[in-house]
Amino acid sequence: MAEATAPSSRSRVRRHPERARYEAQLVEAILDESMICHLGFIADGVPYVVPTMYARAGNQVYIHGSPASRMLQSASGAVDVCLTVTLLDGLVMARSAFHHSMNYRSVMILGSAREVLDPAEKLTAFERLVEHVCRGRWGEVRQPSDKELNSTKVLALGLQEASVKLRSGGPNVPEADQGVSVWAGEIPLRTVALPPSGEDQPNSPAGSHIMSYTRPGWTAPPQPGG
Template identity: 50%
Template sequence: MSSLEHEIDQEKLSLTQRTKIGRMPSRGHYERELVYQILDEGLVCHIGFTVDGQPFVIPTAYGRVGDRLYIHGSTASRMMRSLAQGIEVCVTVTLLDGLVLARTAFHHSMNYHSVVIFGTATKVQDEAQKLEALEAFTEHIVPGRWAQVRQPNHQELQVTSVLELPLHEASAKVRTGPPNDEEQDYSIPVWAGVIPLELTASTPIADSRLQKEIILPSYLHNYTRK
């Protein structure tokens, strides 16, 4: 069992026609805490929306505060301006855990944890809430970083748009374990199993203009997304 599935709060999100898992329903999960844990481990979400009949799917960073997902971007961004109008969006986050190699081509698969969110976003107007969201972005990527860096000034806040999306209509989908071959295919003489995958950080590389007396902060030692 993945560490993401340990000690999960059993409070469930409300099931809707959009969040109900149709394909492989046994892999569907609606526990709020599992959805939060997947979001908190991921780094990039993909936002799907349609403008004038043209579909778009845009990858972007995000942050979570309680039951709200926050995204940010330039005030000139087409995505930010479109989403601020209250159009329907679909947001996805996927953690790839492994490659599943079966004895037949048909049953090759992947192990993963994923979340799909539906809803409409709202523009954050309050400056204090905007700063809270920007702190969430920074701390989501590198915990401990916000307290050390210069925080956004008034001009930077003016050119930055922040949107919030409630995490009310969401679900998770998870696949774990070995390949599921047909019973008659287990005798095929070919290697089968799982190649585990995970996102790992290499040794941090200092900026060439970094002052020589500045050492690597403790929160960057052994950086991990787990």
């Protein structure tokens, strides 16, 4: 494989560069599989990291509003942010304490987020946010009123400075560990949906997108360990 190239100096992965990837397809797959992001921004000179909902729409992500309030107090129009999404795939159990690790796939996006003000784009962003949580949901629920649209801020962030960092596979076994007699390997982790709890409305039972909830990247429901 040709050496991957970072889109900018500051988005180049410095630690463990062998774990770095920059392909758009991989960035998009991780963003589409995960459900929350951690949004970093600076307010009053201090860094904040807030978990929030997001959704990808082509070459950008829309970010749901609540963290925006504090952020937008300290800047108007556009703000420097770092949006990070992480999928934890497994625990890597080595024969030495030092080589314990985790398998994961993460995306970090640096850039300047703009507030979405155009009503039509804002409605599109809401649609993407709902569909990101549950595909097929937007068409069956009540649409946002003007008051609802106005009461929530939405940010947009381009994917130009996105980088992926990932690890997969079993533990490293350096020479010093080759004689160590202890089990080593990976404990895979998965996020699974349990049966939904709620109430059917008259003539409106839960559809298969609720009863058999799944996401891009999810395989058939795994059996838990143990």
